[in-house]
Amino acid sequence: MVKKILGELHEFKLPSILTPLCMIGEVICEMIIPVLMGRIVDLGINGADMNYIIRVGLMMIVVAILGLLAGIGGAFYGSRASTGLARNLRKRMFDNIQTFSFANIDKFSSSGLVTRLTTDVTNIQNAYMMILRMAMRAPASMIIALVMSFIICPRLALVYLVAVICLGAFIIFIMSKATKYFREVFEKYDRLNESVQENVSAIRVVKAYVREEYENSKFKTAALNIYEMFVRAEKVVTLNGPVMTATVYACILLISWMGAHMIVSNELTTGAMMSLLTYCMNILMSLMMLSMIFVMVTMSSASAKRIAEVIDEETSISNPDQPVMEVKDGSIRFDHVDFAYNTESEEPVLKDINLEIKSGETIGIIGGTGSAKSSLVNLISRLYDVEKGSVSVGGIDVRKYDMEVLRNQVSVVLQKNVLFSGTIYENLRWGDKEATDEEVRRACALACADEFIEKMPEGYDTFIEQGGTNVSGGQRQRLCIARALLKKPKILILDDSTSAVDTATDAKIRKAFAEEIPNTTKLIIAQRISSVQDCDRIIVMDDGKVDGFGTHEELLANNTIYREVYESQVGSSGDADFDEGGDN
Structure with missing residues (x-):
């Protein structure tokens, strides 16, 4: 010592x-x-x-x-x-x-x-x-x-x-x-x-x-x-x-x-x-x-x-000896994945997950609190390693990639949106430190952040306090989305990242994604079914397992949990929370 x-x-x-x-x-x-x-x-x-x-x-x-x-x-x-x-x-x-x-x-x-x-x-x-x-x-x-x-x-x-x-x-x-x-x-x-x-x-x-x-x-x-x-x-x-x-x-x-x-x-x-x-x-x-x-x-x-x-202390996640230095595309595959935060836990958080997602697809992920939605997406950018099975991106196990290369191609907007002290420009360039002013503004337009930034007295030079305390929750979320977009990723993960924005803005953001970044695989975790019903396919999570995976229409017809929650939210003018749904 x-x-x-x-x-x-x-x-x-x-x-x-x-x-x-x-x-x-x-x-x-x-x-x-x-x-x-x-x-x-x-x-x-x-x-x-x-x-x-x-x-x-x-x-x-x-x-x-x-x-x-x-x-x-x-x-x-x-x-x-x-x-x-x-x-x-x-x-x-x-x-x-x-x-x-x-x-x-x-x-x-x-x-x-x-x-x-x-x-x-x-x-x-x-x-x-x-x-x-x-x-x-x-x-x-x-x-x-x-x-x-x-x-x-x-x-x-x-x-x-x-x-x-x-x-x-x-x-x-x-x-x-x-x-x-x-x-x-x-x-x-x-x-x-x-x-x-x-x-x-x-x-x-x-x-x-x-x-x-x-x-x-x-x-x-x-x-x-x-x-x-x-x-x-x-x-x-x-x-x-x-x-x-x-x-x-x-x-x-x-x-x-x-x-x-x-x-x-x-x-x-x-x-x-x-x-x-x-x-x-x-x-x-x-x-x-x-x-x-x-x-x-x-x-x-x-x-x-x-x-x-x-x-x-040695990191539990490290680069392989000869890492892969290029991510081919945004395709994702979960092959019999089990995962637990604590290796001594009796029950894994995720249990036997099998999923195949094509590059460029928009995938919704929905489920009650504690259903392991965030745990699922955290494995894609290798923030954690699986206990059993494998997670592949671009056809290659994520454990074979150089971690910096992988994470540069997988942008994650987490539930807790964090901004750092500095100007809006400085915060957004965390996504790409070489980004031009035009690229920053373009990313903000896609995230519907430009509308409130331009109303600020100093615009993109407005100083953000530590933690983003001088902007609202919805504004903070949109800035974080814009920051993630600047990385020009092959996979974009939004972990309940539009929960603080109104339904109309949420729809604008989803439309911009569909039109402007069609080749990027988009995973959208949400509580509102209205946020995911237009996705190519939707994953329904329940107690660490995939309870359903299909289109909005398929799930309405075949998945009890999804149908009950949809009906409860439609009955509440579409504003009900997922956890207010049926027994799940």
């Missing part, structure tokens, strides 16, 4: 090497100063030698400046290395997430991935900065201070050694207790982010149903869980402070008492005593730093594991 994380340093390896070298240089300078101070006291002040005091004082200034420069260098290179590692980790994770199939994303959840890209990476960044600086400085400072103390007075230095051993054991005990809490807290972060993401994305629904109080309560509960978990961990970790302080003062008192007796008996000089007290503070402060490092490393170890999981 550590190797995986550090493997993302790349161009920041040199700053990672220079940082500890600078810190060691700073420590050496700090350790020299107490020795020089002792000499000033013993030889300069006691010997009344002003020239010696000045010479050693100047040496102290030079050493202090060198130490300051080394410290600045350590801070600069450490910041560069840690922020660089964080940048590379985020990029590596994001790049890998882009390869994920829908199944991979379902495994982690979008809120979990956000937490890993933000909070977890920040923890690694802070921990790496601390390791590069404090993890080198603290041990080096402690070891050099101990060595210098033993050189000055071995008997008094034993006090430090005993204190270091006892405090080291105590720190390990504390960290072992706190570790389990830090590992659990990041799962709580996932739930908190999930609550925020859900609330913000559905803020209109929240306000429409006056559910602010409920959402506040839900967020408060998630935040409280994180608070309580951190409090438990901090209660354990804060024991470190008083124990450390008590040890520092105990060492100072003991050394002062023993040192005073040694000075009186001429076994120790006053300057040496001052140096020992300075080294005492250095040693114990180094232990304090090490305890902070242990806390940060404990927290970051859980984050490192979560980051490594995303980096190591």
Whole structure:
């Protein structure tokens, strides 16, 4: 795991090497100063030698400046290395997430991935900065201070050694207790982010149903869980402070008492005593730093594991070794297809699907909620892979195509229409980044989007807010249809993508498709029979199975579900929803 994380340093390896070298240089300078101070006291002040005091004082200034420069260098290179590692980790994770199939994303959840890209990476960044600086400085400072103390007075230095051993054991005990809490807290972060993401994305629904109080309560509960978990961990970790302080003062008192007796008996000089007290503070402060490092490393170890999981995750859908690079036509074939979102599910979502669709046909797909209409079309562009059987496009199994080639020829307008922040032109050119203004306008005309775009003050240069919040649902749907058309696909899938437009506009869009893109295979998922009755053929889905497949007239004559729904919708002036139909 550590190797995986550090493997993302790349161009920041040199700053990672220079940082500890600078810190060691700073420590050496700090350790020299107490020795020089002792000499000033013993030889300069006691010997009344002003020239010696000045010479050693100047040496102290030079050493202090060198130490300051080394410290600045350590801070600069450490910041560069840690922020660089964080940048590379985020990029590596994001790049890998882009390869994920829908199944991979379902495994982690979008809120979990956000937490890993933000909070977890920040923890690694802070921990790496601390390791590069404090993890080198603290041990080096402690070891050099101990060595210098033993050189000055071995008997008094034993006090430090005993204190270091006892405090080291105590720190390990504390960290072992706190570790389990830090590992659990990041799962709580996932739930908190999930609550925020859900609330913000559905803020209109929240306000429409006056559910602010409920959402506040839900967020408060998630935040409280994180608070309580951190409090438990901090209660354990804060024991470190008083124990450390008590040890520092105990060492100072003991050394002062023993040192005073040694000075009186001429076994120790006053300057040496001052140096020992300075080294005492250095040693114990180094232990304090090490305890902070242990806390940060404990927290970051859980984050490192979560980051490594995303980096190591392999997409469940990948290109074959020698992919087919051309889609011949828009013909589609389902051959005994079974599919489940979870391989451990007892029942598949789609069961033994057999369909043959000719290139250029317009196919309607209709069925109740949960009948697996969307699941069926998701297999065509290989957003998911089948469990059994095969799906073929242009006479070739979709698993043999290069995925980019396949998806460029299969345009999908999903149920959740998503627009991105930017102008209308910029949004539409997601379909074809090289599309001319004329081609964009032509696609909008086919999708009946031109009529409302031209009424906007800035026309096609109108800025779309994130998620398309400044356009209506129907306008958003038509823009997404136009974006899909710009790809000039061989297969166009509209997954309930005209549900927010009026019946007249829906009819215009279908007519434009029939006249302008006759060679494109069109799959139209709808709840209204009026949206599909003019299709060449219609698929009736029920509980993951094909209950009927034929023309409008054939289904009226032979399919009970279709006939009952048609009659109920015609009886309601054609506006009834499919789910209001008969028992299906």
